[in-house]
Amino acid sequence: MATDKNRATASAILPLVGGPDNITSIAHCMTRLRIGLRDRALVQDAALRAVPGVLGVVEDDTYQIVLGPGAVARVTPEFEALVAEERTATPSPSPSPSPASAPAPAAAPPPVTAGELADRGAALKAARKERNATPVKLFLRRIANIFVPLIPALIGCGIIAGLGGLLANLGALPTVVPALAAIASGFMSLIAVFVGYNTAKEFGGTPILGGAVASIIVFPGVAKVTAFGLALSPGQGGVLGALCAAFLAVRVEKWCHRRVPEALDVLLTPTLTVLVSGLITLFGLMFLAGEVSAAIGRCADWLLATGGAFAGLVLGGLFLPLVMLGLHQALIPIHTTLIEQSGHTVLLPILAMAGAGQVGAAFAVYLRLPHNGSLRTTIKSALPAGFLGVGEPLIYGVSLPLGRPFVTACAGGAAGGAFVGLFSQLGVTFGSTAIGPSGWALFPLLDGTSGLGTAVAIYAGGLLTGYLAGFAATYFFGFTKPMLAELNRSATAPDPTSPQPADTPALSR
Known part of the structure; x- marks a missing residue:
């Protein structure tokens, strides 16, 4: 029954976004189905908002249909399958708005309804997007794209860690607590590798090379390496170091692709990418990123310890505008x-x-x-x-x-x-x-x-x-x-x- 419900939601959404031929990409995050569109004019916003299970729509770099946590992960595969099926079954002509489906001009000013307010919200969002598509904000969006895919694992491991801590405090199931701790900690101990993989993927490099360079950070053997007169420690630099190391790997890889002879590219490019980026990571990035990470922790602790009420007021009040x-x-x-x-x-x-x-x-x-x-x-x-x-x-x-x-x-x-x-x-x-x-x-x-x-x-x-x-x-x-x-x-x-x-x-x- 749950599959039928998810399929029904996908079936209701598809024609309202212009059909399968109007879809260029499909993805989802924690709460939203993100769709790339060929022709935005074919989307029927008001009808979409009325679909059971649709909590709202947002227009950003993609057209985003808010389905909520859990639901989006079930509806998206059904939506992808439906798009593929319809494209295979009947290749449709390029979508074009017809007079029957085009919104009729209002003869008089419309009443102030929820639909009108939602349209205003979408218009405000689109206007902000157009005004604020600055290099800095586009870069921040790419940074978010690196970390958003990690959120499900963070949630799952976080809940398991909390359950393990609760059982430990209660003194219950002592043989299970270490197992829960291992399950919860495994992902966090290797999170740098996943960050490196996603960073290389986001910035156009080979993902596995980004993960390979980032894995240096968590390798226990780095304790034998000395940088700036100090011995490194496994994990030093954390996710920030992994992000910088993988980004550097992308730059080195692209440089190699442009300059290494094609016959040697398959051998030299990955070798030079890992070697050059790895050396810079060991003898520079790990130490510097470690200092920045430690400073972030100290700053957060100091901010809340010395001005917690005021800091909370500012952060809580400004988060929606942010x-x-x-x-x-x-x-x-x-x-x-x-x-x-x-x-x-x-x-x-x-x-x-x-x-x-x-x-x-x-x-x-x-x-x-x-x-x-x-x-x-x-x-x-x-x-x-x-x-x-x-x-x-x-x-x-x-x-x-x-x-x-x-x-x-x-x-x-x-x-x-x-x-x-x-x-x-x-x-x-x-x-x-x-x-x-x-x-x-x-x-x-x-x-x-x-x-x-x-x-x-x-x-x-x-x-x-x-x-x-x-x-x-x-x-x-x-x-x-x-x-x-x-x-x-x-x-x-x-x-x-x-x-x-x-x-x-x-x-x-």
């Missing part, structure tokens, strides 16, 4: 470095408060717009995902196109971040053993110096603070009077007991 600008991708290597060093990242629980502020703001919008049935339906369908940390449907379908509720959602995130940061300042530190999940989904991944129970209690308190602050800020300050009246009287069909004028204009932004 997401909108794409700058949050710079945090992924930092999270991974902190997990590699101490077993958890102290920053993620604070940043997760931004989602709490978003949920609280959505509740306030729901209550303040009792007559806007369309938008209230969108909020009801998106809130379960919002509680689990999937915020895109609420961001792009509700708060961002409305404007003010986006700002008040940030205020809620700031309050929750300050709450969590305050306890770090008081010496009660905790973090997440993996990146990716947020909201309630982060509970199984919490770990801290004061025990799991304390970490869970503080994180829950932060979420509650974010919910309440986001709600209050949005309820009292999220709407102007004209905006509130306009949204309430024009978003749905006229109420028989309260007739509405037929020519009500759409909300002006």
Whole structure:
């Protein structure tokens, strides 16, 4: 039955994105089905949002359909198979918009509905993408592409590590605890190799050569090597060193391909790539990346120990805007470095408060717009995902196109971040053993110096603070009077007991 459901979702999505001949690429991340399109005009956004199981749509470098964690990993293979089947069965002519399928021009300004707000959100996202496609942000996106495929393993190993720690604290199943520790630690001990592999793949090199160079970092024999007068230690430099080493390997490999004779390329290029990049990694990159990694850990500890409440307020309040600008991708290597060093990242629980502020703001919008049935339906369908940390449907379908509720959602995130940061300042530190999940989904991944129970209690308190602050800020300050009246009287069909004028204009932004 589950397979039938996933197949049905894929079947519903395919014609709404222009059919198989309009698809150029298919991929997925933790929550989104990412599709490359030949003709964006063929996509029926409103109909897609109405498909059961679709939580929202986002347009970035690819067209992204938000399905949520778990669901996306099941629907994507069905979607790929369906595309392949239809292409094989009936080669279709190049898609072209027909008069019947082309959106009809509105004779009058449309009502302010959830669909209109979602379209505004998509337009704002597309405008930001066009303005912010700078070299720095494109580079950060590529860095994110290196680490995103590692997130499922980080989550799985993080939960297993937490389970092992809980059993150890309880003194239960003593023969199982070491096995769980081995299962949880195996991936983390070799994460540098996976980072190296993905780095070479992302930057156009041979992935296995990137992994080979990065594996030098975790090889126990590096303890016999001396650099800058100091003996190296296995793992020194961590994921940052692996990233730099693999990137260097790509540059060396490309240089060799241009200059090595074709007859010798198959022998000399991989040899020179591994040798040159390996020597530079051993006698330079490992030491330098190790110093940077240690500095990141010290900086995070100092920031939360000395100004935890203020730091939490700033981080929690600015995270949603960072997401909108794409700058949050710079945090992924930092999270991974902190997990590699101490077993958890102290920053993620604070940043997760931004989602709490978003949920609280959505509740306030729901209550303040009792007559806007369309938008209230969108909020009801998106809130379960919002509680689990999937915020895109609420961001792009509700708060961002409305404007003010986006700002008040940030205020809620700031309050929750300050709450969590305050306890770090008081010496009660905790973090997440993996990146990716947020909201309630982060509970199984919490770990801290004061025990799991304390970490869970503080994180829950932060979420509650974010919910309440986001709600209050949005309820009292999220709407102007004209905006509130306009949204309430024009978003749905006229109420028989309260007739509405037929020519009500759409909300002006």
